[in-house]
Amino acid sequence: MSTPETTIAAPRTGRIDPKYTRGESGKGNFEMLAWLFMRVSGVILVVLVFVHIFSNLMVGDGISGIDFGFVAGKWAHPLWLFWDLALLWLAMLHGANGVRTIINDYAERDGVRFWLSMILYVATAAIIVLGTLVIFTFEPCMVDATGALLENSPAICR
Template sequence: MTNTIEAPRSPARPARKRGTNWEKWGWIYMRASGVVLIVLIFGHLFMNLIVGDGVSAIDFGFVAGKWADPFWQWWDVLMLWLALIHGANGMRTIVNDYTNPGTVQKVLKGALFAAAAVLIVLGTLVVFTFDPCPPVAADAADLLPSFCSA
């Protein structure tokens, strides 16, 4: 007496699609950006809170002085970009987990992409175009910070 097993209706493991495995690269990005963000965030906190006078020293002049140095501009922009992309990718994963493929999922992912893109663009513009001493009319000169000449 021989027992035979019927052929399965579908393969146990579907054939791998050709092309880029975006889920794998998203997973790798989350791990790598998380490690880099730890360094960037603790460096940011150390410079802003430990070095100098701590929280009481953080004001408009402190930020203006910090962003006068291109190193700190790039540090903050890198932190901004990595954090926003990291967060948007995490939210994309949650959308994938809790919604069915279709219109709702596409709309939510599109909204995530749009929000992240707008915040990245606006944040980058703020950091690189920040001018603590903008030109003002003579009657508004008293609104300038003390370190700006009228």
């Protein structure tokens, strides 16, 4: 009794079942750059987060010392403005890139993938814009209509 011959395609021949392909859209090096961004931003984020946590919780009064005055005093120095801005931007872009990858991997229909991506991009842009506005327009020294300093303003304003 002879067995029928079965032909198995050699690996990496490029023959992929059409249901697993999404067309021949030329993405160029975007995916490679996105992969590289994840690695570089991840390393930078580790440093940014640990210094942020150390400076906020380990130095001074710890968590009980974090209040409006603490933030006002910290953001009075340009280094901390830049530090928190870099933390915000990198964390949001790093997270959005990761979610974009998950959407591309698991959303099978083009329409679903498009709308999930649009929601992700709009939410990311909104958080980055609003967070940046908060950092740059933060004014701890509150004044009344006459320009006099309010009595509940933090000590750094006096």
